[in-house]
Each structure stands twice: as structure tokens, then as C-alpha cells.
Amino acid sequence: MISSPRLLLIGLAALFSAYHLVLALSSLSVPREPGPVIVAMILYAAVTVISLWAPTVAPMPGWNAALNVAVGFVITMLVLSQLDPQAANGYATWFVAAIFTLLVITVVRGQPIFAWIGVGVTVLSVAAWSTPLALTTTGVIGGALWVAIAHALSVALVRADQDAAQYARAGIKAAEWQANQEALLFERRRRLEQMDKLAAPMLRRIVASGGELSEQERRECLHLEAAIRDEIRGRLLLTDEVRAEVMAARRRGVHVTMLDDGGLDALSETDRLTTLAELVDLVDGIEADRLIIRTGTEGSGTAVSVVGLKDTGGDGTAAALGDDDGGDEVTLWHEIRRP
Structure with missing residues (x-):
């Protein structure tokens, strides 16, 4: 479909072009023979x-621009062949304005080289037909000025479009930067609030006791430190239910490690909560010395993998780092699939 603005522009250009044909019809008595002029009008x-x-x-398209130049030359030859260069031909030189109108259309539609070739061909043709003085009496100078103005306006519009596109890209980047900064600020605030919620009671207890803590309170401090690490490394693995179950497991003596590698980023909030609800059920009451909770990689069919290890000799550190010769025995291996 053709948009209304373009249809309006086409209509105005068509009316202006038709005006030249009206001038041609009104001056058909001037040429020696009207036949070639009528052919020129049709072309x-x-x-x-x-x-x-x-x-x-x-x-x-290049073929269209070349056609305009070629037809302009043919029209010039057809009409000039029937006019007396020594006479005052009046509107019989309609073809000059008509050709330059066609060349203005050519330059506006992005083919200025072809348009200026057409200008040169018309200038040479009219000058050869009569004298260089005919360039002023037939309107060639004015027509060339039309093309020059159209070319300048086209260049200005192209630059304006480029500047507008550049400003739009800059605006998008600025909006993205602002959104990123706001997201970072929100995330920092949320993490600080969560950490304050976790650590503030114990910190107040430490201040009140002058640093004198019982053994149980010292263990609780270690659990809180691990929970704070979870806030940094666990990211989307964390909900209030997951935090509660993981803390309960730590208090039972389970060493829990949580790592979010981005495997939950593509999930919707509903699917993420469904996945983490299954994780809560899995961690509840688990018996293991070490528990590793890790998201799958992006594109993997696994949303979360849970590995439980039992220390059968040594401290289990080697096995946690991937050493098959370590003393940890796998007691649980469970993969929560993507919804």
C-alpha cells in the first residue's frame, strides 16, 4: 500500500508534470510538424x-535514471527539430521545463550524477540548436537552478536523517546506560538490605557482648558469613524458602556451596519459582557432609544440579574441586530439568 503523504507528493508532482503537457498542447501550432512533438509528449x-x-x-534504480536522461535527449531532439531557432517560440519550448522537472525527480530520488548528466546534455543540445543566448530565453538556466536547489535540499535531508539516526542511537544508548545504572543501584540496595537483615542482629549481639561469643554463636557467625556469600554467588538461586532450608542444612552441619552460572536467566519468574520449590523439597532434611547446588549452563536442559558428598576420609576438599582421588563419596546426584 502507498502511504498518504507519498500519494500526496506523487499527486502534486503529477499535476506539475501534466502542466507541461498542457503548455505543449496549447503551442502545437508553433512547430512545423506537430507529429514529433506529440511523440515527445507521449514519451x-x-x-x-x-x-x-x-x-x-x-x-x-540506475536503469530508471538512465532512461530519464535518454528520453530527455530524445524529447529535446524531437521538439527542437520542429522549431525555428531564430523565432520567438514561446510555450513551444515546454520541453525544457518538462525535462528539468524529470531531472529534479531523478535527483530527489537519489541519482544526482544522472541528473547532472541530463542537465549537461540539455544545455549542449539547446546551445547547439541555436546559440548560448538561447539558454536564457528557453529557461535552461532556470531549470539547471531547479536541479541545483533540489540537489542541495536532498543532501541536507540525507544529513538530517543521518543526524536524527545518530541522535536516536545516542538516546537509546543513554537510556540503556541509565537503565543499567538503575538496575545496578537497585541490586546493590537489595543486597545491602538482605545482608543487613542477615547480619545486623548478630553484629548487635557482638557489640553488646564486647566480642565475647559462645561457641554456638561463633558457629552461627560462620553460617551467616556463608549466607552472605550466597547472596553474592547464588543470585537467582535464592528465595526466602531456599535461604531458610540452606541455613537449616548448615545448622545441621552440612557445608553448602551455591553457584549461579546463569542457567536460570532465561526462565520466566513462574518457571524459576517452580524449579526452586523442587530444590527446597530436595534440600529439606538432606543427609550429607557437603552439598553443592549449581545452575546449569545456558542452553543446557538442566536448570539446577544438586550434588551431595559424604566425607569417607580426609576433609573432602579434593573431591569438591573435581579430584577423583579425593576421599568424598557421592551420596546424591540430582538434576532439576528445565520446565
Whole structure:
């Protein structure tokens, strides 16, 4: 479909082009023979329709621009062959304005080189037909000025479009930067609030006791330290239910490690909560010395993997780092699939 603004522009250009044909009809008595002039009128009407109604590709196809130049030369030859260069031909030189109108359309549609070739051909043709003085009496100078103005306006519009596109890209980048900063600020605030919620009671207890803590309170401090690490490394693995179950496991003596590698980023909030609800059920009452909770990688079918290890000799550190010769025995291996 053709948009209304483009249809309006095409209509105005068509009316202006048709005006030249009206001038041609009104001056058919001036040429020696009207036949060549009528052929020139038909050619002009046809190539104008092609130029105005062609698909709005940018720029105008090269064949179309070349056709405009070629038809302009043919029209010039057909009409000038029937005019007396020594007489005052009046509106019989309609073809000059008509050709330059066609060249203005050519330059506006992004083919200025072809348009200026057409200007040169018309100037040489008219000068050869009569004298260089005929360039002023037939309107060639004014037509060339039309093309120059159209070219300048086209360049200005292209630059304006480029500047607008650049400003739009800059605006998008600024909006993205602002959104990123706001997200970072929100995330920092949320983490600080969560850490304050976790640590503030114990910190107040430490201040009140002057640093004198019982053994149980010291163990609780270690659990809180691990919970704070979870807030940094666990990211989307954490909900209030997950935090509570993991803390309960730590208090039972289970060493819990939580790592979010981005495997939950693509999940919707509903799917993420469903996955973590299954994780809560799995951690509840688990018996293991070490528990590793880790998200799957992006594109993996696994949302969360849970590995339980039991220390059968040594401290289990080697096995946690991937050493098959370590003393940890796998007591649980469970993968929560993506919903």
C-alpha cells in the first residue's frame, strides 16, 4: 500500500508534470510538424509515470535514471527539430521545463550524477540548436537552478536523517546506560538490605557482648558469613524458602556451596519459582557432609544440579574441586530439568 503523504507528493508532482503537457498542447501550432512533438509528449508522460510510480527503493534504480536522461535527449531532439531557432517560440519550448522537472525527480530520488548528466546534455543540445543566448530565453538556466536547489535540499535531508539516526542511537544508548545504572543501584540496595537483615542482629549481639561469643554463636557467625556469600554467588538461586532450608542444612552441619552460572536467566519468574520449590523439597532434611547446588549452563536442559558428598576420609576438599582421588563419596546426584 502507498502511504498518504507519498500519494500526496506523487499527486502534486503529477499535476506539475501534466502542466507541461498542457503548455505543449496549447503551442502545437508553433512547430512545423506537430507529429514529433506529440511523440515527445507521449514519451515524457510515460517516463514520468515510471519515475513517479516506481517502487520506493532508495536510490532510484540506475536503469530508471538512465532512461530519464535518454528520453530527455530524445524529447529535446524531437521538439527542437520542429522549431525555428531564430523565432520567438514561446510555450513551444515546454520541453525544457518538462525535462528539468524529470531531472529534479531523478535527483530527489537519489541519482544526482544522472541528473547532472541530463542537465549537461540539455544545455549542449539547446546551445547547439541555436546559440548560448538561447539558454536564457528557453529557461535552461532556470531549470539547471531547479536541479541545483533540489540537489542541495536532498543532501541536507540525507544529513538530517543521518543526524536524527545518530541522535536516536545516542538516546537509546543513554537510556540503556541509565537503565543499567538503575538496575545496578537497585541490586546493590537489595543486597545491602538482605545482608543487613542477615547480619545486623548478630553484629548487635557482638557489640553488646564486647566480642565475647559462645561457641554456638561463633558457629552461627560462620553460617551467616556463608549466607552472605550466597547472596553474592547464588543470585537467582535464592528465595526466602531456599535461604531458610540452606541455613537449616548448615545448622545441621552440612557445608553448602551455591553457584549461579546463569542457567536460570532465561526462565520466566513462574518457571524459576517452580524449579526452586523442587530444590527446597530436595534440600529439606538432606543427609550429607557437603552439598553443592549449581545452575546449569545456558542452553543446557538442566536448570539446577544438586550434588551431595559424604566425607569417607580426609576433609573432602579434593573431591569438591573435581579430584577423583579425593576421599568424598557421592551420596546424591540430582538434576532439576528445565520446565
